[in-house]
Amino acid sequence: MNLNIAVLPGDGIGPEITEQALKVTQAVADKMGHTLTYEHAIVGATAIDEVGDPYPEATHELCMKSDAVLFGAIGDPKFDNDPKAKVRPEQGLLAMRKKLGLYANIRPLTIFKSLVDKSPLKTELVDGADFVCIRELTGGMYFGRPQGRSEDGNTAYDTCVYTREEIERILHLAFEAAGKRRKKLTVVDKANVLASSRLWREVAQEMEPQYPEIEVEYMFVDNAAMQMIQWPKRFDVLVTENMFGDILTDEASVISGSLGLLPSASVGVHTSVFEPIHGSYPQAAGKNIANPLATILSAAMMFESSFNLKEEAALIREAVEQSIEQCYVTEDLANGGESHSTSEVGQWIINYIQQK
Ligand code: IPM
Numbered sequence: 434m435n436l437n438i439a440v441l442p443g444d445g446i447g448p449e450i451t452e453q454a455l456k457v458t459q460a461v462a463d464k465m466g467h468t469l470t471y472e473h474a475i476v477g478a479t480a481i482d483e484v485g486d487p488y489p490e491a492t493h494e495l496c497m498k499s500d501a502v503l504f505g506a507i508g509d510p511k512f513d514n515d516p517k518a519k520v521r522p523e524q525g526l527l528a529m530r531k532k533l534g535l536y537a538n539i540r541p542l543t544i545f546k547s548l549v550d551k552s553p554l555k556t557e558l559v560d561g562a563d564f565v566c567i568r569e570l571t572g573g574m575y576f577g578r579p580q581g582r583s584e585d586g587n588t589a590y591d592t593c594v595y596t597r598e599e600i601e602r603i604l605h606l607a608f609e610a611a612g613k614r615r616k617k618l619t620v621v622d623k624a625n626v627l628a629s630s631r632l633w634r635e636v637a638q639e640m641e642p643q644y645p646e647i648e649v650e651y652m653f654v655d656n657a658a659m660q661m662i663q664w665p666k667r668f669d670v671l672v673t674e675n676m677f678g679d680i681l682t683d684e685a686s687v688i689s690g691s692l693g694l695l696p697s698a699s700v701g702v703h704t705s706v707f708e709p710i711h712g713s714y715p716q717a718a719g720k721n722i723a724n725p726l727a728t729i730l731s732a733a734m735m736f737e738s739s740f741n742l743k744e745e746a747a748l749i750r751e752a753v754e755q756s757i758e759q760c761y762v763t764e765d766l767a768n769g770g771e772s773h774s775t776s777e778v779g780q781w782i783i784n785y786i787q788q789k
């Protein structure tokens with residue numbers, strides 16, 4: 434099979450971690466007889482510095498003609514403390530999501546047995562937790578208009594907008610995801626307060642009869658935030674709107690014990706994007722210390738979701754699991770013991786794949 438990938442390293446540790454994920458992708462392609470072709474493009478603060486646009490047209494064109502996008506991270510502290518900055522790296526990410534039509538962000542929570550003691554939650558609560566958050570990614574307050582300030586500057590507003598069509602397409606995806614798992618779907622909203630949430634709930638209730646095998650529950654977002662840490666094992670698939678999903682998935686990500694482990698896929702109308710959940714970690718940029726595993730696991734999601742190559746995905750996951758099991762890890766996972774660099778961990782995983 435021919436795998437044609439766009440590589441968008443972005444900012445901070447992005448280049449280091451995508452390099453490892455790309456090498457792992459190459460190793461899997463070589464082993465399983467696929468041809469990998471790839472091209473790099475700029476995004477985020479790097480792209481602002483170079484061309485003044487965090488998601489340049491050339492980058493978009495490359496994404497459009499590729500089969501999948503491997504994405505690092507974006508963000509640079511030099512923009513964070515300037516509320517008046519005209520253009521921000523994050524706008525590049527939002528523009529990419531909108532222009533590629535990436536309406537579904539899929540964030541699975543996986544617990545690695547050897548790391549359960551790193552979770553801030555008690556082991557018996559975490560061990561065996563296994564759920565997926567499906568976050569709507571191109572609607573809601575992130576994109577709703579009007580957004581802005583009154584003329585005198587003293588009033589500001591954002592608008593949460595959802596159409597029936599937007600809600601239906603993400604819910605279809607969520608019902609189907611639940612059908613492939615333990616058949617339980619939690620629709621998270623704030624229907625006791627928000628009109629947009631009431632439409633979500635109405636549409637979900639109308640769709641229920643189309644998926645009789647799925648058990649659906651409705652939960653307010655504040656309650657969901659609480660239950661996620663009190664009893665994470667109760668969840669199978671959660672689906673929610675953009676902003677609630679942003680917040681809940683950060684919460685979910687710490688349950689596993691390390692933010693450096695969680696991959697994500699953004700899928701929709703055009704080319705899908707695969708990226709780690711964590712950010713650009715600017716303090717570590719260029720130091721070869723960042724954990725590459727979330728990006729490598731994102732490459733596994735890419736094999737599975739964009740190319741339907743399940744064996745390849747499983748091989749990557751096995752290699753990652755083994756590296757953790759054998760404590761060949763970066764310092765964030767080393768518990769004060771011996772730790773290895775970003776590139777050494779990447780190479781260990783490649784060796785494992787080659788020798789398998
Ligand atoms: C995420 C990030 C982004 C978001 C930021 C960087 C715009 O937090 O992918 O979760 O809020 O969606």
Ligand code: MN
Binds near residue numbers: 679680683
């Ligand atoms: Mn976020």
